[in-house]
């Protein structure tokens with residue numbers, strides 16, 4: 001394994017705001033489940049999750065803009081997440097945490113009603129049919145989100161991928177969920193400047209290839 005990756009893994013272990021619970025710890029009862037506000041953030045502010053946060057640019061970008069909210073980035077790739085953890089530590093940000101783990105396990109990480117809002121930024125599109133239930137906007141994932149969010153919680157999705165975007169719109173239509181915003185090209189849309197302003201690593205890559213960035217916002 002590359003030396004730098006190993007260094008990042010080692011440093012992740014030292015961050016007080018970086019969590020990577022083992023599966024047995026999750027099933028025995030994760031210590032912060034239901035206690036993120038009281039024990040970790042030490043405030044009663046709303047909690048926003050970024051699912052598949054990669055390097056965590058969106059999590060840290062929102063946290064700078066909204067110091068009155070708490071933000072948690074989740075991903076399975078610890079070496080990528082190191083970037084966001086390091087940036088937020090160096091900036092002394094108190095409203096950011098990262099969890100290395102699978103989104104499938106969020107029910108072990110958060111209690112019912114603990115989460116206010118979700119962002120899904122440039123998720124893996126998983127175009128092959130057998131993998132559709134692994135897409136982060138599949139009915140199976142929406143059900144997991146319902147188990148940890150407040151009623152009426154908002155979900156935001158940003159993607160370059162037409163197939164994933166259309167699939168997500170179809171799930172929303174079939175479940176008759178309220179669609180609050182929807183654009184096939186963020187750059188042609190006035191009034192969504194903040195959604196455009198924070199750009200993740202993958203967003204920059206897709207933009208460099210000329211892709212239009214799609215965005216939607218809906219209620220669970």
Ligand SMILES: C[S@@+](CC[C@H](N)C(=O)[O-])C[C@H]1O[C@@H](n2cnc3c(N)ncnc32)[C@H](O)[C@@H]1O
Nearest residue numbers: 052053054075076077102103121122200201202
């Ligand atoms: C295409 S990358 C986008 C990363 C980041 N959001 C960005 O825009 O730069 C997708 C990310 O989702 C993560 N991911 C995919 N499925 C996941 C899952 N089920 N649980 C946790 N992370 C997941 C991957 O590890 C990867 O970092």
